Every structure is written in structure tokens, then in C-alpha cells.
Amino acid sequence: MNLSKFLVTTTALTLSAGIASSQDMTIVSWGGAYSKSQLKAYHEPYSEKTGVNIINDDSSAEAVAKLRAMNEANNVTWDVVDVVAADAMRLCDEGLALEIDHDTQLAPAPDGTSASEDFGELIVSDCFIPQIVYSTTFGYRTDLVGDTAPTSVCAVFDLENYPGKRSLEKRPINNMEWALLCDGVAKDEVYNVLETSEGQDRALAKLDTIKDSVVWWSAGADTPQLLADGEVIMGSTYNGRLFSVIEEQKQPVAMLWDAQVFDLDGWIIPAGLSAERQKRALDYIYFATDTQRLADQAKYISYGPARASSAPLVGKHADLGIDMAPHMPTDPNNAKNTFLYNYEFWADYRDDIDAKFQAWLAQ
Amino acid sequence: MEVADGTPLKKSLARSLRKEKLRALALIAPLLIFVLVTFVLPIGTMLTRSIDNSIVEEILPRTVLALEDWNEKGDELPNEMVFRSFVEDFQDAIADKNHTKIGSRLNYEVSGMSSLFRKSARKVKKWDLTDNAPIKQKLIEVNKAWGDVETWAVIKTHSVALTNGYFLNAVDMQRTPFGAQAQPENKQVLVKLFIRTLKMSLIITGMCILLGYPVAWLLANLSNRTSNLLLILVLLPFWTSLLVRTSAWKVMLQNQGVINDLLVWIGLITDDSRLEIINNQFGTIVAMTHILLPFMILPMYSVMKTIPPSYLRAAKSLGATNWTAFWRVYFPQSVPGIGAGSILVFILAIGYYITPEIVGGTDGIFISNRIAYHISSSLNWGLASALGAILLGVVLILYWVYDKIVGIDNVKLG
Numbered sequence: 189m190n191l192s193k194f195l196v197t198t199t200a201l202t203l204s205a206g207i208a209s210s211q212d213m214t215i216v217s218w219g220g221a222y223s224k225s226q227l228k229a230y231h232e233p234y235s236e237k238t239g240v241n242i243i244n245d246d247s248s249a250e251a252v253a254k255l256r257a258m259n260e261a262n263n264v265t266w267d268v269v270d271v272v273a274a275d276a277m278r279l280c281d282e283g284l285a286l287e288i289d290h291d292t293q294l295a296p297a298p299d300g301t302s303a304s305e306d307f308g309e310l311i312v313s314d315c316f317i318p319q320i321v322y323s324t325t326f327g328y329r330t331d332l333v334g335d336t337a338p339t340s341v342c343a344v345f346d347l348e349n350y351p352g353k354r355s356l357e358k359r360p361i362n363n364m365e366w367a368l369l370c371d372g373v374a375k376d377e378v379y380n381v382l383e384t385s386e387g388q389d390r391a392l393a394k395l396d397t398i399k400d401s402v403v404w405w406s407a408g409a410d411t412p413q414l415l416a417d418g419e420v421i422m423g424s425t426y427n428g429r430l431f432s433v434i435e436e437q438k439q440p441v442a443m444l445w446d447a448q449v450f451d452l453d454g455w456i457i458p459a460g461l462s463a464e465r466q467k468r469a470l471d472y473i474y475f476a477t478d479t480q481r482l483a484d485q486a487k488y489i490s491y492g493p494a495r496a497s498s499a500p501l502v503g504k505h506a507d508l509g510i511d512m513a514p515h516m517p518t519d520p521n522n523a524k525n526t527f528l529y530n531y532e533f534w535a536d537y538r539d540d541i542d543a544k545f546q547a548w549l550a551q
Numbered sequence: 552m553e554v555a556d557g558t559p560l561k562k563s564l565a566r567s568l569r570k571e572k573l574r575a576l577a578l579i580a581p582l583l584i585f586v587l588v589t590f591v592l593p594i595g596t597m598l599t600r601s602i603d604n605s606i607v608e609e610i611l612p613r614t615v616l617a618l619e620d621w622n623e624k625g626d627e628l629p630n631e632m633v634f635r636s637f638v639e640d641f642q643d644a645i646a647d648k649n650h651t652k653i654g655s656r657l658n659y660e661v662s663g664m665s666s667l668f669r670k671s672a673r674k675v676k677k678w679d680l681t682d683n684a685p686i687k688q689k690l691i692e693v694n695k696a697w698g699d700v701e702t703w704a705v706i707k708t709h710s711v712a713l714t715n716g717y718f719l720n721a722v723d724m725q726r727t728p729f730g731a732q733a734q735p736e737n738k739q740v741l742v743k744l745f746i747r748t749l750k751m752s753l754i755i756t757g758m759c760i761l762l763g764y765p766v767a768w769l770l771a772n773l774s775n776r777t778s779n780l781l782l783i784l785v786l787l788p789f790w791t792s793l794l795v796r797t798s799a800w801k802v803m804l805q806n807q808g809v810i811n812d813l814l815v816w817i818g819l820i821t822d823d824s825r826l827e828i829i830n831n832q833f834g835t836i837v838a839m840t841h842i843l844l845p846f847m848i849l850p851m852y853s854v855m856k857t858i859p860p861s862y863l864r865a866a867k868s869l870g871a872t873n874w875t876a877f878w879r880v881y882f883p884q885s886v887p888g889i890g891a892g893s894i895l896v897f898i899l900a901i902g903y904y905i906t907p908e909i910v911g912g913t914d915g916i917f918i919s920n921r922i923a924y925h926i927s928s929s930l931n932w933g934l935a936s937a938l939g940a941i942l943l944g945v946v947l948i949l950y951w952v953y954d955k956i957v958g959i960d961n962v963k964l965g
Contacts, residue, residue: 249927256930281652281654419807539659544737546921550740550744
């Protein structure tokens with residue numbers, strides 16, 4: 189082969205590899221065990237059924253910023269994006285996500301119940317297609333907390349009975365709520381108190397009592413690692429991460445479900461896709477969020493399916509063979525005392541409280 | 552004087568020179584375009600973002616115009632006309648799905664604006680404006696925040712197309728109807744972070760000089776074979792991923808980590824008094840010094856390599872002690888290497904954010920961590936750009952100062 193021919197062929201090859209073919213679909217998610225569960229439960233069966241090739245992109249953590257940049261550049265390369273509900277609201281607010289008619293564009297439950305009824309209150313935004321319910325909660329080292337295992341979230345603020353380091357997320361969300369709860373504020377009053385400047389100071393003052401004993405985390409994998417290393421005696425993280433520390437890695441860690449904060453994760457479709465791509469994305473969503481598919485995902489990770497009709501179908505873990513239902517944040521035994529993340533409140537106060545929180549951290 | 556074909560020599564010469572110049576330009580064109588597109592353009596757009604505030608005027612044009620006659624410093628609400636213009640603008644914005652954009656823009660200044668716009672839109676959307684019925688009271692009934700002077704003052708204060716608001720925010724101040732004012736004390740953090748970033752970058756640069764100088768000296772003065780081996784030892788971590796090296800420091804420094812375990816084992820400290828050497832400034836300084844060390848050693852080494860060893864021998868044969876020979880003869884010649892290394896390390900350090908994020912805890916984080924937060928989490932790109940612009944300005948000023956004191960011509964990379 190002469191040089192020019194070689195160059196032409198390689199260029200053509202590179203181009204064809206670089207440009208996604210019409211049968212490709214880019215799905216953005218969080219990576220790790222979570223993406224794996226989606227791959228098994230959604231992507232593989234969907235590719236098999238339709239022949240669409242699914243490309244994974246683990247960019248969900250920066251999804252909002254990246255979608256905004258793509259939109260400004262007028263070149264949206266993503267087809268379906270997995271985001272937490274708060275981000276879905278922001279994307280919808282900014283006009284970066286497609287509005288969905290949940291009843292006509294999503295599958296009804298097997299018994300004919302409409303999708304919007306099946307998802308119920310979890311549809312927190314017109315653009316948001318709920319997928320799972322997860323919770324941010326505490327895990328503790330069973331061998332490092334002494335004789336009485338903690339039963340209340342306030343153990344986090346109790347240095348006397350539970351001395352040692354604890355890990356908290358490096359942001360005000362959830363921490364402020366827990367601080368107020370343990371400072372004696374009633375559960376349904378928390379956000380009213382947090383709305384005021386005095387309330388914010390009060391929460392920070394409570395956090396101040398344990399500030400020297402806190403290791404702050406910013407990635408979901410930090411707390412499991414810190415617990416496994418014995419760096420902290422208790423710490424907050426997503427319940428699925430703790431599940432894998434306890435059940436898969438068999439570490440001496442237990443769950444403290446008290447005052448777990450429920451949050452939602454789900455799909456959005458970016459605004460501004462071509463009609464053909466949008467149709468394909470909607471087709472995927474219709475498939476991936478039906479009752480059986482959502483229940484299937486729970487075989488791989490301990491997050492609760494967002495449809496009411498999926499709950500009875502949740503079975504055993506695909507590899508470990510243990511029942512998944514008792515590990516779901518929504519299980520009645522775990523959900524005795526729960527807290528629902530207030531999207532509206534944090535959309536409004538996030539910037540303000542975050543500035544105060546960071547100033548407090550920097551002191 | 553003419554050339555063979557009859558054109559004047561001067562003209563012919565100019566023509567061939569022009570040809571030369573064009574050819575030279577064509578040769579550097581790829582680089583020039585590359586630099587323009589990937590460097591000048593993005594930085595330029597970033598800088599404009601820090602003052603661009605056209606969004607308010609674009610989405611609420613009639614309101615901004617109507618608010619001109621209203622006194623935002625008083626305690627009287629705007630008149631019916633302002634309210635009417637606002638509702639007209641608001642309905643247009645809802646139709647274009649722009650109303651929440653303006654809500655999130657104003658929410659950067661005052662908490663609650665985001666939901667005020669989002670919630671009010673649901674009701675205002677359906678209003679019929681053709682009957683000319685009074686609208687002021689109606690809007691205040693939708694949400695009593697519309698009856699607050701503050702709400703309107705915020706809109707008016709932030710309605711200018713070019714704003715200094717982001718830059719004021721970046722230095723812990725805010726734009727108010729009464730001019731620039733300091734943020735409440737419990738929100739002031741950015742200036743502190745700027746100072747910390749500069750201070751710690753200086754410490755890290757200093758540590759790199761202290762640790763790097765002897766290594767570079769060894770590299771330059773050992774036999775080729777040993778120095779090559781040593782050079783590989785310097786380069787190996789340089790080629791290793793930043794994240795891997797940072798995580799390795801975590802394993803080394805943490806409470807139950809290698810260093811603490813070792814110290815407990817040899818009995819220097821007791822098990823319950825393990826050292827706190829990570830998640831604070833110390834951790835950041837150690838990890839970043841290690842990561843940036845090659846950037847100091849390599850320029851130093853290449854400069855030292857050019858200093859002939861005979862100078863030191865000459866100094867000694869003329870009666871200088873070892874110290875004098877080093878300090879008066881060798882060191883001054885190696886200063887350009889220190890200069891180059893210091894500039895590299897300092898400028899890299901000032902913009903670091905992954906390492907401080909992982910090992911910095913609360914008092915070891917840099918201003919870049921806040922920039923990253925505002926880019927990817929709060930989406931306040933205006934503030935992020937202003938912070939970035941200030942950082943860029945600080946670096947340029949320091950570069951200028953450095954040029955005045957040391958002279959940039961004295962810096963050598965080899």
C-alpha cells in the first residue's frame with residue numbers, strides 16, 4: 189500500500205470511528221457499580237432488542253455544567269442523561285431538558301395504572317423521569333463504636349459516647365438538616381428554621397461542636413474507604429455504597445438508617461436533539477423505565493425502584509443471592525424515620541447557605 | 552537602478568521580501584490559529600462573562616425601562632406601570648421558557664428569587680392583560696414577595712448590561728442600591744482563600760527549591776550513568792497520574808496510614824496521639840511539593856549542566872573555601888534555573904485544585920476549588936469567571952514584579 193492510500197484509509201477509519209453512527213446512542217450516568225446495574229438491567233436488553241449501540245459516558249457529576257456548555261455551542265452530543273432530581277429541576281429551569289408528558293411517553297404499569305400515578309409524587313419536575321430512590325445515610329464501624337451501637341442520627345453529634353472521627357459531605361445539604369434535628373428542632377419545622385439567618389447560624393453552631401472530629405468527603409466512595417480503613421468510626425454516604433461495603437466486601441460496618449435523607453435519581457433527555465435522536469431517546473426511556481426493568485435494576489444495586497408497581501417484583505441480588513428488599517432504603521424496617529430532601533428549598537438557598545458554610549469551614 | 556525585467560530594484564526587493572514574509576506567516580499559521588482558537592478565544596470569552604449581565608435586560612426589557620424612574624433607595628413600591636410592564640415581560644418570558652433563567656440569575660444575589668419566579672409563573676401564565684384591570688395588587692396576592700421593595704431593588708440594581716457585580720462578589724462585596732458594600736461577615740470567604748492560595752503556593756515553591764536544589768546539583772555533577780538513573784527516578788513520578796500520586800499520599804499520611812503506623816511501631820508516639828498530617832494545610836503542602844518537584848528539578852538541572860565544573864576548581868585554587876566557592880561562584884550562575892523552576896511551580900500551584908480537594912480537608916483548599924464549584928455546581932459562571940480573571944491578573948502582576956526584580960531574560964530553561 190502506498191503512503192497516500194494508507195493515509196486516506198486511516199483517515200476514513202478514524203472519521204468513521206469518531207462520528208457516532210445513526211445507530212449509536214450516548215447515555216450519561218455516574219459510573220461504577222451504578223452504571224453497571226444500568227448496563228445489565230437496561231442497556232444490554234435494549235441493545236439486544238433494537239440493535240442500537242449504547243455508548244456510556246460517566247459524566248453525570250458535571251452534567252448540568254456540560255449540558256449548558258453544549259447548548260451554548262449548539263452541539264448536544266448526549267441522548268439520555270442520568271441526573272439527581274435537583275439537577276433535573278435546574279436543567280428544566282434553564283430550558284436545557286425536554287419536557288415529558290409522563291402519561292403518553294412512558295409505559296403504564298402492568299395493571300393499566302398510568303405512569304404518572306405509578307410514579308406518583310416522585311415526578312418532581314416536568315422534565316424528570318424518576319428511576320430510583322436512594323438515600324444518604326450513616327454507616328458505622330461495629331467494632332469501633334463501643335458496646336452500645338448507635339440507633340439515632342444524633343450519635344454523630346455525640347462525642348462523649350462515640351469519640352472518634354466521623355465523615356460528612358463537604359456541603360451544607362443534609363448536614364444542616366441533621367444538625368437542626370439533633371439540636372431539638374421538630375422534623376417538619378427544619379426547613380422553616382433553616383430559612384432564617386438565625387436558623388442557619390444555629391445549624392452551623394451545632395456542627396461546630398464536632399468540627400474538629402470531622403473528615404469532609406466530596407466523592408461518594410470516600411466514606412466507604414474511610415470506614416474500611418478505620419479512619420472514621422461513622423460516616424454519611426449513599427446507601428448503595430454502604431451495601432457494597434457490608435455485603436460484598438464483608439467489612440465490620442452496619443447501617444444507621446435513622447433520619448436517612450431520601451433523594452431521587454432519574455433520566456432527562458437534553459433539549460435541542462434532532463427529531464430522529466429525540467424519538468430514539470424516548471423509545472429507550474419507554475423501555476428502560478417500565479415496571480419490570482426498574483425492578484431488574486434492584487438485582488444489582490440496593491436502590492429502590494421509583495415505580496410503586498415495581499416494588500413487589502424486587503428479587504434477589506444477581507451475584508450474592510441475598511434478598512434485596514431488606515436492603516432498600518424504602519423497606520419499612522429501614523424507613524421508620526426518614527427525611528425528604530426539599531428540592532424547592534435548596535434551589536433557593538443553596539448559594540446563600542453554601543457561601544456561609546464554606547466561610548464557616550474556612551475559619 | 553533596475554533589475555533584468557525592467558522593474559525598479561527597490562520594488563522588486565520589496566516584492567520578494569513580502570513573499571518571504573507571507574511564506575513565514577503561512578508556516579506559523581497553524582500554530583497561530585491553534586493558539587488563537589484554543590487559548591486567546593476561550594480566555595477572552597471567559598473574561599467577558601465576568602462582566603456580561605445582558606440577561607436581565609434581554610428577558611425583562613420593558614420592566615428595566617419602566618424601573619428607570621423609580622427610586623430604589625426609597626421605601627415606596629414601583630407604580631402600576633412598572634408592574635404591568637413586568638407582567639407583560641414575564642408572560643413573554645414564560646412563553647419562551649426564559650422565566651426560570653432570570654430567576655436563577657437573580658437568586659445568585661438574593662435567595663428565594665428562583666422559586667419566586669418559578670412559582671409565580673404558574674399563575675401569571677394564564678392572566679388576560681387586555682382588560683386593563685389593575686395588576687399591582689393581583690401580583691402581590693400571587694406572592695407577597697412582589698410587595699417587597701427589596702425584590703424590585705434587586706431587579707433594578709442588576710439590570711445593567713455590563714456589571715461589576717461579579718467582581719464585587721469575588722472580593723466578598725456586593726452590588727447594592729447604595730453602591731458597593733461588604734458581604735455580611737459570615738459569608739466572607741473568597742479573599743481569605745485568595746490569600747491562602749498565594750501563601751501556600753509560595754511555601755510550596757520554597758519547599759521545592761530546598762528539596763530540588765541538591766537533587767539537581769547531584770544530577771548535574773554525577774557521572775552520566777548514575778545521573779541518568781537518578782533522572783529516571785525524578786521522571787518516573789512525573790509520568791505517573793496525578794490522582795494516583797495524590798491518593799498514595801492519602802495512604803501514607805492518614806491516621807491509620809503508613810507514617811503514623813511506623814511512628815507508633817518505633818514508639819515515637821502513642822497509639823492514641825497519632826499525628827494529624829492529612830486533611831489540613833500540611834497534607835496539601837507535602838503532596839503538592841512532591842507532585843510539583845520535577846518542574847523545579849528539571850530547569851535547575853539543565854541550567855546547572857551548563858556551569859563548567861572548572862569554575863569551582865578555579866575558585867578553590869584561588870583560596871576560596873568550599874562555601875565561598877559555592878556561594879560566590881556556583882550559586883549566582885544557577886539562579887536562572889531557580890527562577891525558571893520557581894515561576895513554573897508557582898504558577899502551576901496557584902491553579903491547583905484536585906490535590907487540595909483530596910488531601911486539603913477544610914483549611915488546605917485553594918481558590919480554584921471555589922472556581923470549580925461555581926463552574927460545575929452552582930453554575931454561577933459569571934462569578935467563576937471573575938475569580939479566574941482575578942487569579943490571572945495576580946499571576947500577571949507577579950510575573951511583572953519578577954521581571955522587574957530578577958529580569959525575565961535571566962530565566963533559562965536550559
